[in-house]
Amino acid sequence: MLVPLGKDNMANINKILGLLKGAKLPFSVEEFQIHQHIIKLFNDNDIKFIHEFKIKGNSRIDFFVEDEIGVEVKKGRPNKTNLIKQLTKYSECENICAIIVIVEKSIALPDSINGKNIYSINLNSQWGIAL
16 A cells, blocks of 8 residues: 655656656666666756665665655566565665666565555566566
8 A cells, every 4th residue: 555645745756757657768788778768867857866875784776866766777577575675675764755666577566665655667568568
């Protein structure tokens, strides 16, 4: 179940989700190429972000956006258990109110972890690949 968020939080989340879903990222071979396209997308749309944002220890989320949203990119179909452990670490960051997970191949994720909403974007569906 999604956790209710404030109007400003939801506006930012919907803005970032809309940009990422509408971006039609080109088919990429490597995860870093997806990162480069997202960086360009955020820069072109004046979106404030930090790439490879340090959470704690050696833990880093791919993007920290608009001072409140975490974005994690996964190439292929990640191991669900490992991904949930990783998202759990990210959800412990006080500054993050929601996490957007961009995956190449769909994976079922919980709606929320530690009170932080989880949103998923499936690249294969954007690329027109049904798997």
